[in-house]
Amino acid sequence: MLAAVAWVHLSRDPESLANLARGYPYAIFGAGALLAWRFHRSRVVAAVLALALAEALLRLDAGGPAQIARTAATFLLPAVLAALALTRDRGVLTARGLTQLAVVLLPTPALAMLLRYQEAQATQAVPTALIEPAVAVKASIPQPELLVFAVSITVAASVAVRRRKAVEIGFLWAVVATCLALSASPGGAVSTVYLMAGGLVLGLSVVETGYSMAYRDELTGLPSRRALPAALAELRNRYSIAMVDIDHFKRFNDKHGHDVGDQVLRMVAAKLARVSGGGRAFRYGGEEFAVTFPGKTRDEALPHLEDLRTEIEEAGFTVRGRRRLRKKTGGGNRRSGGGKRLTITVSIGVAERNGRNTTAERVLTAADKALYRAKGAGRNRVSS
Numbered sequence: 001m002l003a004a005v006a007w008v009h010l011s012r013d014p015e016s017l018a019n020l021a022r023g024y025p026y027a028i029f030g031a032g033a034l035l036a037w038r039f040h041r042s043r044v045v046a047a048v049l050a051l052a053l054a055e056a057l058l059r060l061d062a063g064g065p066a067q068i069a070r071t072a073a074t075f076l077l078p079a080v081l082a083a084l085a086l087t088r089d090r091g092v093l094t095a096r097g098l099t100q101l102a103v104v105l106l107p108t109p110a111l112a113m114l115l116r117y118q119e120a121q122a123t124q125a126v127p128t129a130l131i132e133p134a135v136a137v138k139a140s141i142p143q144p145e146l147l148v149f150a151v152s153i154t155v156a157a158s159v160a161v162r163r164r165k166a167v168e169i170g171f172l173w174a175v176v177a178t179c180l181a182l183s184a185s186p187g188g189a190v191s192t193v194y195l196m197a198g199g200l201v202l203g204l205s206v207v208e209t210g211y212s213m214a215y216r217d218e219l220t221g222l223p224s225r226r227a228l229p230a231a232l233a234e235l236r237n238r239y240s241i242a243m244v245d246i247d248h249f250k251r252f253n254d255k256h257g258h259d260v261g262d263q264v265l266r267m268v269a270a271k272l273a274r275v276s277g278g279g280r281a282f283r284y285g286g287e288e289f290a291v292t293f294p295g296k297t298r299d300e301a302l303p304h305l306e307d308l309r310t311e312i313e314e315a316g317f318t319v320r321g322r323r324r325l326r327k328k329t330g331g332g333n334r335r336s337g338g339g340k341r342l343t344i345t346v347s348i349g350v351a352e353r354n355g356r357n358t359t360a361e362r363v364l365t366a367a368d369k370a371l372y373r374a375k376g377a378g379r380n381r382v383s384s
Contacts, residue, residue: 001173004197005180008190025055025196032203039210042097043084044167044202046104047174050077050084051195051202053104054178058191074145074182078152078175080104085159085171149179166212170205174198217283219262220269228282228290232360235294235353240301241363242279242291242350243371244272244308247379249287252342260319264344271312277304290364298352298384305348305382313380317344345380347371 029052036044057073080103090096156172177198181191215227223231232241246252246268253261265287272281272289277300282290293301318341349370357363374383 001177001197001201004177004193008193025192025199026052028196028199028203029055032199032206035203035206037092039206040091041089041167041206041209042092042094042100043087043089044170044206045092045097046100047081047084047171047202048199049101050080050104051174051178051199053077054181055192055195058181058195070182075148077182078149078178081171081175081178082152082155082159085156085168085175089167145182149183153179166205166208167202170202173201177201217269220266220283222269222273222281222283222289224283225285228284231280231282231292232364235292235360238295238297238353239360239363240293240296240298240350240352241360241367242293242301242305242348243284243364243367244268244281244289244291244346244348245371245375246287247345247347247375256319264317267315267317268312268344268346271308271315275304275308277301279304290367296352298350301350301352302382302384305350309346309348309380309382313343313345315344317342347374347379348382349374350382350384 029048032048033045036042036048054073054077057070083103084100087096087100090100092098092101152175153172156168156175160168160172175198177194181194181198184190184194215224216222217224246264249261249264252264269281269283269289272291275281275291277293277296279291279293279296279301282292284290291305293304349367349372351357351363351366351370353360353363357366370383374381377383
């Protein structure tokens with residue numbers, strides 16, 4: 001979006017904008033729609049079609065019908081995008097996915113028909129002054145359209161802040177892009193650049209979501225084991241790696257149930273995500289985690305790992321009662337400890353790169369061996 005704004009306002013070559021507006025928009029919209037279709041993102045397919053519809057309407061030749069269509073688009077398209085942000089993704093050809101497509105494709109022509117044949121009544125029904133003149137004088141956009149833009153951006157922003165997902169954030173910027181495009185001169189290259197930016201943002205949000213699904217652990221929110229090789233490849237000559245294991249996790253899981261076990265994993269992961277010393281935590285598998293310390297020797301990493309071990313032990317964990325657990329999990333595993341407070345501990349092994357362990361893989365293996373020494377020595381300790 002920043003690049004689009006800079007291009008529009010700082011470009012000294014209007015011809016380059018015009019050339020960009022000729023063929024690229026629909027290539028971007030088509031690629032975004034196909035990508036979203038492949039990843040079963042029905043909302044994004046519908047949103048990209050909405051941007052393509054806006055582009056088509058803004059390019060209509062001047063005249064009464066064209067102006068009516070643009071007015072309909074101005075009132076509906078930002079609101080439609082904001083409404084899509086509120087929904088959830090389904091398969092494109094499911095009932096909900098087809099409904100989302102209908103929400104995009106049907107209202108604008110319907111409103112255009114209403115404005116065409118009931119123009120006088122529709123004009124009287126829309127208020128022309130909604131805010132104080134002193135405030136409105138600074139805005140070149142008519143007040144009814146300004147209200148639609150403000151409400152749509154507010155709704156999309158609230159959804160993005162609440163869900164904090166790439167697609168929802170993409171919808172926010174797509175709404176902003178649409179509002180900027182609709183407020184520009186209709187049919188010009190400026191509106192096309194903004195709509196293209198919105199399409200690119202939505203397409204990239206799908207890519208970002210796919211990356212997150214592949215490289216981020218859904219349960220804990222930490223980077224997954226798939227992300228670890230890339231992080232290891234970035235380590236330089238001086239670093240340490242720690243392996244962390246939750247003590248007696250299998251016994252805990254068998255006694256209290258998998259739902260409670262998942263809560264323990266999330267609690268420990270939350271502590272690991274805030275480890276000090278520049279450490280970066282990964283979900284390695286099961287109840288095991290890995291922590292990398294770029295630029296830190298083993299001795300430098302040890303105090304931070306000891307602080308982490310102590311923090312987890314002192315935090316404790318309260319097992320939820322049966323009624324609360326069923327309400328939270330929708331009636332899944334019903335075993336619990338009735339509100340009993342338990343102590344969760346971890347064992348940690350750490351190793352550094354040195355003359356013997358010359359690669360990240362060897363350091364990781366050495367850290368794993370140190371972890372088993374910590375467990376063999378009684379658990380709830382750090383070994384190196």
